[in-house]
Amino acid sequence: MKIRVNVSIAGAVLALVLVAATYFAIPYCIAEVPASADVGPRAFPQLICILAAIISVIQLVLVLMGKMPAKHQEISLETHGKTLLAMALALVAAILSSYISVVIATMLCSLLYLALLRVKDWRGYAAVFVTGGLLYILMRFALHIRF
Known part of the structure; x- marks a missing residue:
């Protein structure tokens, strides 16, 4: 539409x-x-x-x-719906990060985004885990950021 x-x-x-x-x-x-x-x-x-x-x-x-x-422009609600979903999940991740680790909150919301979009390729989920793990290791041990 x-x-x-x-x-x-x-x-x-x-x-x-x-x-x-x-x-x-x-x-x-x-x-x-x-x-x-x-x-x-x-x-x-x-x-x-x-x-x-x-x-x-x-x-x-x-x-x-x-x-x-x-100026007028036609927009597709399907494409922008995915964008709004990503923005809402980013807001949820920001709120969750005050209670749990920012990396874990972002990973959870990323996994939820993939699940809501019904992504069946396991490599997307694996990429979230690998990237989140690497970011956690980088922040915790290289940059000495405490969560």
Whole structure:
């Protein structure tokens, strides 16, 4: 099944969501440092986020008013469904990694992805185990990362 998507509106809305998420994540990523100046370390990233949000809103308004030509594209839901499944499993792996090892969480979600796609070739599953094992050995013993 294919649907026709207005790429201009979708891009503006997606950019607005990403900018909002980044703006609200700044206090968790950048510590506030008491300084003698009025401008702290969060000022520049917040300014960039505000400017990007303004540009996204302007694009959205111009497209909705008809002042800017809208671009459309047909997308296949089957292909994009697999992409959304992979993104959802990546999010699950990120959440699981706070409870178990990041390598094991990623391996579990990769195996689940292969199973949901009904992959019957055993080499795909073996590749996940071998790659995960090698990454674990590399991180644990060569890079001395503790899990």
